[in-house]
Amino acid sequence: MSNKMWGGRFASGPGAIMEEINASIGFDFRLARQDIEGSKAHVAMLAHTHVLEPGDAQAITKGLDEIAREIEAGSFKFSRALEDIHMNIEGRLAELIGPVAGRLHTARSRNDQVALDFRLWIRDTIDALDEQLLSLQLALAEKALVYAASVMPGFTHLQPAQPVTFGHHLLAYVEMFARDRSRLRDARARLNECPLGAAALAGTSFPIDRAMTTKALGFDRPTANSLDSVADRDFVIETLSAAAICAVHLSRLAEEIVLWATPQFGFAALSDKFSTGSSIMPQKRNPDAAELIRGKAGRIIGALNALMIVMKGLPLAYSKDLQEDKEGTFDALHSLSLCIAAMTGMVSDLTPDLKRMKAAAGLGYSTATDLADWLVRTLKLPFREAHHVTGSLVAIAAAQKKGLEKLSLAEMQTVEPRITKDVFAVLGVENSVRSRISFGGTAPKAVRAQAKRWLKQLQK
Ligand code: ARG
16 A cells, blocks of 8 residues: 555555665654644644634644644554654544544645754753753752862872862862853754744745744744755754763763772762662672763764764755654753763762862872962062972972971971971961962852852752
């Protein structure tokens, strides 16, 4: 049997493999809600512009509502022979209300229909991700306020660099996730144009009212070029790109949690809720959720790459290649949502070991810069000279396997005779962080103020 929807010029239906490669219902069933929403707006507009009889429009709307209920209840039977969500819904509509169902597709094509559905879906998904990222930021900022003065090592090259506070470290991620939210918002603002009415590629000869559907579906304006409306997917690429950057941020935090949870670092522990055991090594507590967040960044970045490669060679307007925009996107944005939820749980669950963090903060001569700064401030040495003097003192301390603060004043004066006992005041890690009062710096007072600013802003 030839296809009910487009088989007029065909004597027989597609071969089995043709059907298999062609069908998208296995994944685009996820667009059902948006497809019905779009169809209802379309049919209301067709009635308003007298393209459809009011009675026909009513019958169609009633049928669509019934289908929405069936899908919600799980009783809707999806059929691969009907290819995709659009034809599955239209096919069921015909069963419910008869041949008048065929009028729904007046002045429309699956090309503008799918472009519409996917925009609506992406828009909903961006809104949900934004909410989730807000919760993650709140969890981080709340912890940051609690640990605004807790000292930990700050690293460069993963070597101890200068002491920072744990609160400061956590707020770094609040900033990153704020930019991720802003990127998603930007993508949302740009995608919020209604492609419905572009029809197959050239627009339509029916007297449609695009402003009406635009408004009904919550878009800012109709798209201005029918070819572009059905042919481009940059709104998906932008969203995936924002998602990929966000996944990279999540992955970096996940990697740090993995490190912190090792006995070697011992900076923080996850409770049983976020740890897993090993089936062979009874002692193990593994941070699997953090590892999976790190791992899933790969598939999210992969989805972005895949879609860019799908798009790069396509002539205008629609080609079936565009159907490949969905699976990777569904998977990537679902994965991102899962990662944000797991990260939010882990952040709330995380208990830092403040003693170990503080002890580690003093390792590796992390207050050497404070000593050099003291030499500049107190003895008026040029920074380069102070750097050199400090380097010599570090070498002496290292040779004796002890910290800078353990050198005697006499030992220090062998390198720079003008050093006084006041220098010891800047050598402790607490002193070090307290002195970093520049805007955006790690001084507990500054961190507390930043955490409070974020909490106020996020709770608005
Ligand atoms: N399932 C198709 C897609 O996802 C819908 C559009 C089909 N259009 C067409 N001309 N065959 O892209």
